[in-house]
Amino acid sequence: MRFVKGFARVTLGIALGYAGFTHLTSSRLEFQAQVPNWVPFSADFVVLASGVVEIVLGLALVFLVKYQVQVGWVVAAFFVAIFPGNISQYVNGIDAFGLDTDRARLVRLFFQPLLVAWALWATGAWRAVRRAR
Numbered sequence: 001m002r003f004v005k006g007f008a009r010v011t012l013g014i015a016l017g018y019a020g021f022t023h024l025t026s027s028r029l030e031f032q033a034q035v036p037n038w039v040p041f042s043a044d045f046v047v048l049a050s051g052v053v054e055i056v057l058g059l060a061l062v063f064l065v066k067y068q069v070q071v072g073w074v075v076a077a078f079f080v081a082i083f084p085g086n087i088s089q090y091v092n093g094i095d096a097f098g099l100d101t102d103r104a105r106l107v108r109l110f111f112q113p114l115l116v117a118w119a120l121w122a123t124g125a126w127r128a129v130r131r132a133r
Contacts, residue, residue: 020057033095
């Protein structure tokens with residue numbers, strides 16, 4: 001099980017790092033489309049900043065094994081923090097990343113909690129809370 005969790009943690013780290021890289025390069029405009037209008041910063045700033053954060057979190061998932069529980073909580077919180085962008089994309093009917101129907105955008109909303117669970121499970125953060133009780 002340790003190998004499976006480690007593989008899941010590293011895979012999530014690589015995926016986050018890649019997503020962060022695309023925030024800064026090839027998918028920058030598509031990510032800007034997800035930034036809710038109520039965010040008090042420019043969409044480009046939010047995309048660039050979140051891209052850097054994703055790269056850092058991805059690297060932390062891969063390399064900071066000693067702190068994986070703490071990193072897991074931070075990654076889970078990040079996934080919760082960016083969820084309003086996914087909601088905004090759905091509510092406003094914004095096409096991006098091939099999500100060009102309301103149904104596709106709605107289905108995507110159900111994957112964010114899975115990412116939160118993945119981060120907590122793969123890092124042992126969920127188990128650490130249960131042990132502390």
